[in-house]
Amino acid sequence: MIYNGIAGSEGIAAGRAYIYNNEQIESNEGIISSGAAEAELCKLDEGIRKSKAQIEELKKKVLSELDESKAMIFDAHMMMLEDPEFLETVRESIRADNVNAAYAVRKAADFYISIFGQIEDGYMRERAADIKDVSSRLIRNITGAPSDGLKKIDSPVIIVAHDLTPSDTASMNRNIVLGFATDIGGGTSHAAIMAKGLGIPAVLGLGDISKKVKDGDYIIIDGTEGKVIINPDAGLKEEYKLKINEYKKQREKFEGSAFLPAVTTDGRKLEIAGNIGTPEDIESVIARGGDGVGLFRTEFLYMDRDSLPTEEEQFEEYRKAAAAFEGKPVIIRTLDIGGDKKLRYLELPEEMNPFLGWRAIRICLERKDIFKTQLRAILRASKYGNIMIMFPMISGIGELRAAKEVLEDAKSELKRENIEFNEDIKVGIMVEIPSAAITADTIAKEADFFSIGTNDLCQYSLAVDRMNPKVSKLFQPLHPGILKLIKHVIDASHRHGIFTGMCGGMAGSGEAAIILLGLGLDEYSMSAASIPVIKSIIRNVSYEKAKEIASHALELETPEEVLEYSRSIMKQLNIEYI
Amino acid sequence: MITEKVTILNETGLHARPASVFVNTAAKFKSDLTIQKDGKKVNAKSILSVLGLGISKGTELTISAEGPDEEEAVSKLVQLIKQGINE
Numbered sequence: 143m144i145y146n147g148i149a150g151s152e153g154i155a156a157g158r159a160y161i162y163n164n165e166q167i168e169s170n171e172g173i174i175s176s177g178a179a180e181a182e183l184c185k186l187d188e189g190i191r192k193s194k195a196q197i198e199e200l201k202k203k204v205l206s207e208l209d210e211s212k213a214m215i216f217d218a219h220m221m222m223l224e225d226p227e228f229l230e231t232v233r234e235s236i237r238a239d240n241v242n243a244a245y246a247v248r249k250a251a252d253f254y255i256s257i258f259g260q261i262e263d264g265y266m267r268e269r270a271a272d273i274k275d276v277s278s279r280l281i282r283n284i285t286g287a288p289s290d291g292l293k294k295i296d297s298p299v300i301i302v303a304h305d306l307t308p309s310d311t312a313s314m315n316r317n318i319v320l321g322f323a324t325d326i327g328g329g330t331s332h333a334a335i336m337a338k339g340l341g342i343p344a345v346l347g348l349g350d351i352s353k354k355v356k357d358g359d360y361i362i363i364d365g366t367e368g369k370v371i372i373n374p375d376a377g378l379k380e381e382y383k384l385k386i387n388e389y390k391k392q393r394e395k396f397e398g399s400a401f402l403p404a405v406t407t408d409g410r411k412l413e414i415a416g417n418i419g420t421p422e423d424i425e426s427v428i429a430r431g432g433d434g435v436g437l438f439r440t441e442f443l444y445m446d447r448d449s450l451p452t453e454e455e456q457f458e459e460y461r462k463a464a465a466a467f468e469g470k471p472v473i474i475r476t477l478d479i480g481g482d483k484k485l486r487y488l489e490l491p492e493e494m495n496p497f498l499g500w501r502a503i504r505i506c507l508e509r510k511d512i513f514k515t516q517l518r519a520i521l522r523a524s525k526y527g528n529i530m531i532m533f534p535m536i537s538g539i540g541e542l543r544a545a546k547e548v549l550e551d552a553k554s555e556l557k558r559e560n561i562e563f564n565e566d567i568k569v570g571i572m573v574e575i576p577s578a579a580i581t582a583d584t585i586a587k588e589a590d591f592f593s594i595g596t597n598d599l600c601q602y603s604l605a606v607d608r609m610n611p612k613v614s615k616l617f618q619p620l621h622p623g624i625l626k627l628i629k630h631v632i633d634a635s636h637r638h639g640i641f642t643g644m645c646g647g648m649a650g651s652g653e654a655a656i657i658l659l660g661l662g663l664d665e666y667s668m669s670a671a672s673i674p675v676i677k678s679i680i681r682n683v684s685y686e687k688a689k690e691i692a693s694h695a696l697e698l699e700t701p702e703e704v705l706e707y708s709r710s711i712m713k714q715l716n717i718e719y720i
Numbered sequence: 721m722i723t724e725k726v727t728i729l730n731e732t733g734l735h736a737r738p739a740s741v742f743v744n745t746a747a748k749f750k751s752d753l754t755i756q757k758d759g760k761k762v763n764a765k766s767i768l769s770v771l772g773l774g775i776s777k778g779t780e781l782t783i784s785a786e787g788p789d790e791e792e793a794v795s796k797l798v799q800l801i802k803q804g805i806n807e
Contacts, residue, residue: 218767224747225768226765254768265735265736
């Protein structure tokens with residue numbers, strides 16, 4: 143049986159299931175005799191002491207295996223165990239209500255959980271989960287119930303549970319736990335973040351998987367696709383075995399070095415950034431050593447809803463991304479709808495050729511209300527990090543000027559309202575229409591950077607609809623015509639002292655990486671999974687050699703020749719890629 | 721007893737990390753310390769109570785202290801808030 147859930151952490155694992163039951167232990171209303179209070183207070187103190195020692199140990203483990211940001215949660219747990227109000231409430235309840243320590247802890251914890259749970263705020267909900275986690279630990283230590291169940295597992299398993307707390311995930315032995323599957327949780331939940339940090343696959347939000355799987359069932363979890371297969375047949379099992387081996391080999395090789403900078407052997411430093419399309423992608427890009435965001439697609443903010451997102455909603459998402467990257471560049475692309483992307487609440491005419499129609503900046507320059515709201519949100523977020531603005535679908539200097547005019551408008555509004563923002567925010571364009579590429583010299587005078595969007599640039603330059611299977615094989619980014627266009631754009635940008643990045647699929651292609659390096663590309667932006675691979679390629683070649691390779695590639699006559707040449711070069715230089 | 725009013729200036733308010741910083745600072749003093757928001761008064765050394773107040777940017781708080789180091793405690797906490805809690 144195959145079940146679909148949320149892809150929480152990439153990778154595939156197969157093995158025996160271990161059903162982990164961490165539901166709250168019932169602490170029955172143990173009424174105690176009036177003389178027993180002293181003994182219960184002693185039990186409480188002993189429970190607190192034990193819990194603190196365990197938390198300290200977990201924190202050390204997480205610090206050594208992961209990093210400080212993930213260990214911080216245990217500082218919060220520690221503070222709760224030292225909270226004078228919480229402890230006084232518990233003690234008072236033991237003394238005055240004649241209840242045992244475990245029950246008193248549960249009652250006090252439930253009180254705070256209900257207060258925090260009422261506050262509509264993600265942070266407070268997480269703290270409610272922390273209180274639950276830490277109070278369960280304390281109760282286990284008071285009652286002597288078995289604790290840290292996951293620590294005892296000694297053969298490789300896939301954990302299946304209703305939900306996993308930070309204490310659960312932190313106590314897992316990463317060499318034994320192959321992955322996990324849970325009933326609840328999503329892409330940004332604590333469990334997903336921990337799984338990504340540990341580098342093990344996880345599928346979350348499966349509904350009632352913990353009821354469907356039995357202890358010892360053979361299961362496969364695919365954290366890339368968000369799938370769980372219970373008791374697969376022999377064929378499927380074999381297929382996944384191969385997949386797992388392949389995946390392991392590749393990942394070990396590249397991820398081990400993901401955090402090393404992308405510097406060529408002769409010292410040219412490249413920026414290898416990630417493309418993000420949802421808030422969840424931020425964590426993946428960071429986990430794979432991305433040097434920032436080269437393309438923040440903002441469409442997710444507009445889709446799957448019934449009205450335009452407010453300035454406030456947008457501001458919050460942009461601010462979060464800017465803050466998460468701590469000063470590394472985050473290039474936000476303004477709204478790119480139309481074409482194949484439609485919005486429920488905004489009527490877009492049916493078009494014969496939607497990709498040549500009313501889309502992206504063309505819509506924004508007519509619907510300045512929508513555009514300005516987004517620009518205001520981006521500007522406001524700009525003081526929280528290193529945000530740059532990128533306009534899509536610019537065909538010539540006129541559109542850039544018109545878009546910048548709206549931006550200036552938004553800036554003066556904010557100034558009048560005394561709202562702070564980065565006044566020197568960098569503004570660039572996506573180079574994806576051939577006319578923009580050809581007139582790059584003109585546009586470079588008024589732009590702060592270029593980012594080549596190879597998917598559309600190829601579609602428009604080669605006149606190929608990628609979605610049409612009849613012609614999709616003609617979609618060839620290594621076409622000499624495309625390479626020459628890219629070179630023209632990069633050279634123009636450098637003549638005017640600005641940088642050129644690339645955020646299309648070509649930027650994440652191992653076969654194109656060295657040629658692009660040699661053409662002088664300054665920044666590559668791609669999906670998170672490709673970052674470690676491209677970084678590794680860059681580190682294994684010199685810029686001088688790459689220039690030679692690129693100039694030879696430019697002399698070749700067909701895409702097939704370029705591809706073959708690139709492959710032979712990679713082999714000759716002994717550079718591995720996926 | 722020493723009392724002083726102060727307005728929260730940092731973006732996140734007394735929330736997340738700033739709340740921990742505030743409570744940890746308060747815990748260093750011997751005096752009894754409270755903060756009051758809209759008539760609700762809680763122990764400033766209790767992270768759960770402080771978080772439970774839901775203090776956001778722009779909130780006016782009353783900080784009170786009673787004990788051997790009351791003056792120092794109030795001035796230190798007020799200073800911390802005025803500096804934006806190192807945020």
